[in-house]
Amino acid sequence: MHPAFSVIFFTVTSGAGYGLIALLGLFQFLHFGIFLDKNTFFISALIAFLLFTMGLISSTFHLANPKNAWRAFMRFRTSWLAREGLLAILFYPFLFLYLYLTYIDYQIANFILMQTYSFAIFIFAIVIIYCTGMIYACLKTIPQWNTLWTPVNYISIGVFLGSLIFFFILDFFNYEVDPYKFYLLLAIAFAFFMKLIYYFRIREPRHNIGQATNAAIKLKDTNVRLLDVGHTGSTFLTDEFGYKVASRKLLKIKLFAIISGFFIPFLLVYIHSFIYENLIFCLTAIFLAFIGMVAERWLFFAQAKHVVNLYHGSQNV
Amino acid sequence: MSVKQDKLTFKKDLFSNNASKLPKFENHDKQTQKNTTCYMCACRCGIKVTLENNKIRYIQGEPTHPVNKGVLCAKGNAGIMKQISPARLRQPMMRKPGAERGTSEFVPISWDDALDMLTERLSKIRETDPKKLAFFTGRDQMQALTGLWAQQFGTINWAAHGGFCSVNMAAAGLYTTGFSFWEFGDPDWEKTKYFMLWGVAEDHASNPIKMGLNRLKERGGKFVAVNPVRTGYQAIADEWIPIKPGTDAMLALSLIHVLLKNELFDWEFLVRYTNAHYLVVDTPRKKGDGLFIRNEKGVPQSWDLEKDCLVNATDPKIKPALLGNFKSPEGTPVKTAFTIMTERYMSDEYSPENASKVCGVPAKQIEKIALELAHVAFKESIEVETEWTDWTGRKHDKFIGRPVSMHAMRGISAHSNGFQACRAIHFLQVLLGSVDCPGGHLAKPPYPKHVAPPIKPGKKVVPGQPLESFPLGFPTEPEDLAIDDDGNPLRIDKAYSWEAPIANHGLMHMAITNAVAGDPYEIDTMIFFMANMAWNSTMNTTKMRENLCAKNADGEYKIPFLVVCDAFDSETVGYADLVIPDTTYLERYDTISILDRPISEPHAVCDSIRAPILEPDRDVRPWQTVLVELASRLKFPAFTKENGDRKFKDYKDFIINFEKAPGIGFLAGWRGENGENSLKGKPNPNQWEKYIENKCFFEYKLADHHKYFRGANKDYLEFAKKSGFNASSDPIIIELYSEKLQKFKLAGMGLYDGPQPKKERDQFRLSRFFDPIPEYYIPLEHRCTFSKAFPFYAITQRPMFMYHSWDSQNAWLRQLQAHNYMHMNKEKGEELGIEDLSWVWVESNTGKIKVQVKLMEGCQSDTLWTWNAIGKQKGKWGLSDDANESTKGFLMNHLINEHLPCADTGSPVTNSDPITGQAAWYDLKVNVYPAGPDEQFGVYPNFEAASKLPGSPETNDILRYNTKKPVRLSRSIIDILTKGGFEK
Amino acid sequence: MRLGLVVDLDKCVGCNACAIACKQWNTSGTSGSLTDYRPYGPDPSGVFFNRIRHYETGTYPENKTVHFPMSCMHCEEAACVTVCPTGASYKREEDGIVLVDPEKCMGCNYCAWACPYGARELDREEGIMKKCTLCVDRIYDENLPKEERKPACVMTCPTTARYFGDFDDPNSEVSLASKKREGQELFPELGYKPVNQYLSPRKKVETKQHETKEPSLVKQVKDWVNQVVEL
């Protein structure tokens, strides 16, 4: 699939944003031994808000007819994209009310009702990331995506990025982060292993040209091969679906994504408490993780093979 | 773990139900429909054009039209894009003073100036030496008019594209059965059960073949395709025979070998309808050898089996021997023509085993096909119950059909052995008795004609006078050649000379070369109409482009004045001194006449017209009108009244009132003062209107008893004479044995009382190739090309969706193909280390080209092929300089020489069939090897970008053709919000 | 009704007539214009609803070429419709035609992603997704002669390799053709239940061979006896 930057940016940033807000909700619910003060809470929320809002705005950049973007949630009954859109919209008032309630009296955060609200924020945000993942996972036409690992990846990476930012915020406001570090390392490792499973799973092509045509061509025991696509220039189909990268380049980018996105941040977080000026470390980790995840998301598209390629000369996808 | 699609099933309630309220999409009140005839190619389908807001809404096939019955091909469907092409010429133009020829630098001039200039120049030529005008026309459909014009002008130097196209097919048929493949005959698609297609990718019968294949398949008939390449039609063949190019004669004759060996042929058919029983003088190396033995009145003789003596071969009721050696009363040894045939074809030379070595087709397969043909012809024969009378007066109560049919075209014709190969295929049909019978190969009226049609080529050029005969005709003996007393060619293309004695369609491909060489003489003015002679319709394109610019020592061009009439900015336009801009096919009146290539169907005499659909929006005029205007200004007798006034107001007037013979004109329908006559009758002033009323075509359906065996069908023969198709109602005898060819052969051997060639080369060619019965011989270029150096055959095919060079200007069609590849067999390519889509050099005796290669299975191992005429010169055809057509597209023509590469011929000799002068495009032999690493992209050769023509429009990067603001589909919000839901 | 097409791969010669007829009809039809990009420049491209691909099977000389036209299959399980977030894509209840309401489409390409058959093409100039309408603007046009109320591609196909009709009607041309020749759907594994059916290339027609006279190869001309045939 053609990797469109706006979509990559959208999924990474909004994932991080929802991941962060989800964590915030979860923290308010479970605390993990850390009690946030009001400022930290709101700054975190603001960062999350900016992230997923930027993501959502960027998602409209790849629309060919953005003036109809407002219609995008109309078919929530059947479309994961609409569901994602709808939930993303609904999340705003839901979040605003939560923030408002928290704002007028930060103490009520400890009430059971408010705790439930926090938990609901957590669930809501995760569901939104799940929907984003399902936009891709529901497509049978793209076998690499058509798996539950896709939303699992989206969620785990969103949570990982969110946790990393949260870690930075905690550190910045001089919280004792060591108890939290373990969970963060866990999140990174989890995201990484989920991604590994995904990569492992998509190694083998799922469909071949024979399947796509043989029923109709029905010439037993023969191999089917494209002779001519029927047009010498590119078309919408070849532009959109015919994206090809050399496998060497893929491998390089994959290594980069893993090292920059998972390994180095993991290492930096791991050695974080032994270092003096660790904020820079944190920022570097965030920066590398984001770049790594942009690369990961780029790979997610570039490695996905739409079945229509079978009709255009791929022997299998 | 995989995700089920959306966890939703498509429930009925998800469907939208407000949709039945469809809007009214088309406002028919604002639309009009007009009929005319398509000219996106020469197939001539009927079209119905819907106009809206003065633009073309839609072009569709006319369902009642005899040719296409409502269907259209891709080209026909793309007419809109031709009509709006930026390459359309817009006004008459002259080469810019001081600019060199070929640079495409022009200045506009007025029509008055252009016509004055032409009239003055032409009138000078006509008054002094009319043959100094050479007038050649390409893939046009108005040879009846251009030929008449040339004849009236008085030049013998006229021909149309036939000589480089498929004269081999026309000639082989017209010298054998009286009709042919090409546009003169069709398989009986309604009844045939076994169809063999020889060397056809698309053909002139573009839609009819496709429609026919449908009929055949519906009936469950078998389709066998003989072709080195498996694309297009061959894809749907039941059996594909990947033959080595140039060897079809061998395959056909080997099939005949098998038939003869098994005595499987139609004995009765041979005796009744052919000259197989004629007695041939058998006195090798003596004068008269190989000619028919004739009585004192010149009537050929047969051996009567009952009377045991010579009898007139054409007398009814004789019982002639088909086989045997006899002696004439004078003691001359004679044998039947059929005996000669059996002796040759039953020899081992034509055995399947030997043929297999030549053609690359397994012997078993040859044997199998032959026996299948025989089975269908003889065991599955069909009968059509209709009473008819043969020429002897014998009544029959039915037509017996041998439902085997064949069609062949350029894969056969474009070889220098194509005439004989095509004749071999006709022989096969004749042996099976499947000629003009139900289920067989049918003639299309006005064919069949007598073998050969009784028209002799014009020869004598007299200043200020018309030629005494049509410039082109059908020589039957050396006396008919257009040569002077020394045996030198009279025509600029050397047609009807010893080099190409029965060049019935001329040799257009030699015209430029010869004119530039001043061989046989220099000319003054050359007119090209509808021919892209600086590009795809010429051999050796690079050199031909230099030729067109060649100058004498005095700085004058060797072709002093070049007039090009085209409708579009072709490569050739760039070389013109004067450009005459034509209209498009949707803007003019035109006739598709039975005096020309007919559009007739086997069982209907048909012709048609074009009538304008749109007014031209440019300063252009139809060439027809220009020709009539020039003819009137030059006072051609046929265009001038006795008092010297012009006879015809314009083209329409000419078509209505011109009579070739009393009652016979260009159009056969609605003749007679009130349109009461068909085929023959007085001029009708309202003829055009009648045609327009009848959707622009005329169809005269043949009576049932006229439909078959027309060469021997008494009533039909009389009908054909009455209608002016044939001069006599004598039977048309199929000439298996061609005494006509034998006469030329004797001349070559020095055994002829009459003109004989003096050059050794010509003597050799005549005695070697003019065999009275077909034989296989190695194509001429192959004979003199070192096959180790050039191991591959190289051929082209026509894409179904493009017409020669015309269609790269078509924004829709060029999306299908903007550049071409050189295709080759996959295994072979891999063996040579040639990768798919890599760049390679392809080299011939003549030159080399760099092209991109594509590997495929469906290609004979020793063959390279590409789509024809996709490559274009930069800057032409309204395309940008970086269009794929010039950066990646290429022409094979650069590799093909107009002369044979042989060293032993003395003076250069044309690369053509030695009998007909048919250009031997597909005799090409080449070598192929990978291009170097630094040569990976871009074609070679490349030509400088042509200048833009004055007034040519700027084109946008976005084209959004539409005739109206579209009426949109819509779905209600309620529907969107309420339909469907989560899985229940 | 379940309207759709039958494509006979045994007859299709890959001529592209249907592709261009479709372009021609639709560029001035309800989905018009079908934009063309760089029409006279490099790499010309444009919106088509119907494209012909060409395949080869087997190896030389036992190979076969198959021409393969593809347009919208008007799937029963049309995921292109379910995924469309705006509701611009819909499937008609009365005949199953899958259409796009251009006023509602936001050009997100998502439906094209969901289509396995490459049947949807974005018109970049208009920002609207376009696709085969089954010529809804022809087939219901009562001002057209009855025999012309057919898709443009079907009317023009010179080999009659395309049929149009209602698969719910067991006696329609499409149902009969599909039944007789075991119509196949493309890519059934994906479960889209495409309505359009493909007729596979026939088995080779085998013709009987004429029996030969034994021993055929030694037979020579001189053994033949002239038959008496009166001219």
Ligand SMILES: Nc1nc2c(c(=O)[nH]1)N[C@H]1C(S)=C(S)[C@@H](COP(=O)(O)OP(=O)(O)OC[C@H]3O[C@@H](n4cnc5c(=O)[nH]c(N)nc54)[C@H](O)[C@@H]3O)O[C@H]1N2
């Ligand atoms: N669409 C379209 N239609 C056209 C034209 C066009 O340009 N485009 N041109 C028109 C004109 S002018 C003409 S003359 C006709 C020609 O129509 P065709 O006769 O169909 O001409 P070609 O495309 O040259 O096809 C020749 C075929 O013969 C095969 N072939 C080559 N050499 C041999 C051989 O030695 N033996 C055998 N058995 N096969 C061989 C080639 O592979 C190819 O398939 O088409 C007319 N119709």
Ligand SMILES: Nc1nc2c(c(=O)[nH]1)N[C@H]1C(S)=C(S)[C@@H](COP(=O)(O)OP(=O)(O)OC[C@H]3O[C@@H](n4cnc5c(=O)[nH]c(N)nc54)[C@H](O)[C@@H]3O)O[C@H]1N2
């Ligand atoms: N390598 C190779 N070369 C070949 C062949 C091949 O198979 N292989 N085939 C050969 C054959 S069979 C043929 S017939 C020739 C074809 O040779 P041509 O007839 O020369 O080829 P076209 O490209 O059809 O060019 C005709 C010219 O007519 C112009 N034209 C189109 N419409 C009109 C009109 O309405 N009025 C006027 N005045 N002009 C118009 C076009 O713009 C074009 O410049 O090519 C030959 N060349």
Ligand code: SF4
């Ligand atoms: S075959 Fe096609 S291009 Fe040729 S006349 Fe017919 S519709 Fe026109």
Ligand code: SF4
């Ligand atoms: S028009 Fe018919 S034969 Fe031609 S490509 Fe389309 S389906 Fe095939």
Ligand code: SF4
């Ligand atoms: S073919 Fe594609 S566009 Fe058409 S209905 Fe099926 S999924 Fe939708």
Ligand code: SF4
């Ligand atoms: S491109 Fe248009 S029709 Fe397709 S899914 Fe998006 S909004 Fe729906």
Ligand code: SF4
């Ligand atoms: S049905 Fe109409 S819109 Fe669909 S492919 Fe055929 S011509 Fe095009």
Ligand SMILES: [Mo]
């Ligand atoms: Mo031709």
